[in-house]
Amino acid sequence: MSTIHNRPRRSSVAHQSGGHTADTSIRNGRRRTQSVAVTRREKDANPREKILGERAEQGNTSGATKVRHTIGDRTEAFFKPTEERLTSMPNPLITAGIPEDQPRLEERSVATFNVGETLFGDQVPLPVSYLDEINGQKGQVIALAPGKSAAEVIRKPYNTDTLNPAFVRDLFNLQVIDYITGQTDRNLTNLFVEDQDGRFTRIRGIDSDTSFGSNDLARLGRTTGRDAGNLFPSDLKIPQSYVDKLKSKKDELIQQWKDVLTPQESEMAKIRLNKLINDNDGKGHPEINDIPKNVEDFKKLGSYFKRFADRNLESEETGQKRQELAALAGKTINDRKTKVDELLTSLQKEISTSYIPGVKTLGLRNYSAIERMLDVTETDGSLATLNAVEKSLGEISEAIKEITPQSFDNKIRIATRQNRVQDVQALTREKNNLDAIKRELNSEKEKLQARILELRY
Structure with a gap:
């Protein structure tokens, strides 16, 4: 999320364009790797390519500049410069407990991606994101998310033929990531759906910088409709296989944020991680293997599923x-x-x-x-x-x-x-x-x- 121009939060990284083209270079060698770990896929990015110079003029990428990078099979991304002080404080930032001065939004977003990649590898339901520097300006490079906003899509009626198992897993995995990172801005415009031949095949969360705040779980769980549709996944039930993965990767997950956050923010993230493990260990919640056969069972998989179904699935x-x-x-x-x-x-x-x-x-x-x-x-x-x-x-x-x-x-x-x-x-x-x-x-x-x-x- 960015608040540089305090514009309405509607558009998305995959849909922004405008402006002019200019030649310059991207200096990958000066990433702040002491703050956020360099991921395997970050190293695959082409470090010296042309900036397209197309600026996102509204919504959750205001102030971002389109750049030509090679990230996986995609050649375009957005660069969001670091904000030393926020010009406004939207409710998700207040809910999370993110400071107005030195908010470090780009570091929070990259740490969120690193947490997701640590847990789910190449199947992380987030676009690739890493720190970089362009023309002396530090900031974050974010791959364009394929598909379109979930706020724009409706399937009627609910039909298992219009869903894909990978889509269901993506949405469930995103809840797990957002619970651990304390994400308070995962509204429908920040969910991007891939649609192939009339089926939802993948879903990704974009704009992950409203994460890792200092507020406790009780405050995160009090988000309401006025938070632009946000619904923090407070009562999240996960299968034992997820619990075992969290336990085995616990130290590795903490490494993704320990040098980025304040002591209080880091402690809150550890509390969320431990609570997710302790609340679900040995409870026998079913594995996420199949597409739910009806919309009510779909909604029972968590608050993100309910929100998505209420808007998109009749x-x-x-x-x-x-x-x-x-x-x-x-x-x-x-x-x-x-x-x-x-x-x-x-x-x-x-x-x-x-x-x-x-x-x-x-x-x-x-x-x-x-x-x-x-x-x-x-x-x-x-x-x-x-x-x-x-x-x-x-x-x-x-x-x-x-x-x-x-x-x-x-x-x-x-x-x-x-x-x-x-x-x-x-x-x-x-x-x-x-x-x-x-x-x-x-x-x-x-x-x-x-x-x-x-x-x-």
Whole structure:
């Protein structure tokens, strides 16, 4: 995560471009290897290549510069320069307990990658990352993550044919890495999914610099919807094979962060590692070998699976109703109308207009439900159902429009009275960013309105 320009956190390293091209060199020889161990794959990177000079102008790579590196089979990466002092403090940083001065975000990100590679080798569900220096500027080189953001993808209904065992393992392994490193910013925009021939094949976490903070597990576990969708995997159940691996690699894992962190940050990481081992040793939790047969079993694999499924994988109930609707082709209008109404009602239940806190998160979730309702109306072809969907979209839009900065004041007063400092800061930040959030949601609404217009005519 970067906060150089304090822009909305939407875009990702794999999708940023712009700017101009310039020739220079990358001096790999001056990496700060005394702080972060040089990994095997770091040594494979070509140390002297051309900087493309394309800057990421928004989102979680603001201030990053695209560079041409050879990392594995990829030839492009991003360089994120070191920030000596943060210009703003988004809630994930506060939740983690990362300081404003000398935050060492790039070192935290590289240490996270090293922890993941120590545990899972070439199958680490994170893009390759290491410290480097370009034109005298120290920072971090990060490989581009293939695929696209999980916030952009929906599978309907849940179907084991659309998943791959490697994808399931990646998402589970990422929970383990993020638990140990205390990651507080693993929202849907920071999960990148590879999709081949209609199947999810791999998933990777990007933007891992909000990790290894000084706050304890209790604070990390209190993250909510206003943390841009973050849900720290507090109650993580792992199989015995994972426990055995953590026990055998414990000293090696500690080596990945001991020279990077403050004594308090290092102690918190050790506590998380020990707790993950002790809470699961001998408990007999099942191995992660198969793709879960239904969406509810998928969600039980952990908080990341639940968040991913809630946004990306339609439930069997809704999927079944959709299939029943499709099977009614050529049947009576009344039969079709009954099934359509049932399905729209099911989707309508997903919509909530209680936006404070979490305006952006709830708004995007609601628009996702509207998008699936439009899929139904496209199948049904009924003007009446299209009118119903348009009405729902209008109600959502009006509810968002009515939110003002003053709408937050009572929540802030209550949080202040209860001495919930982090909640006060989060609410205040959302209040101050409300105009930008509304602009983003309005852009999504316009896309849905355009689709309604297309279906209507």
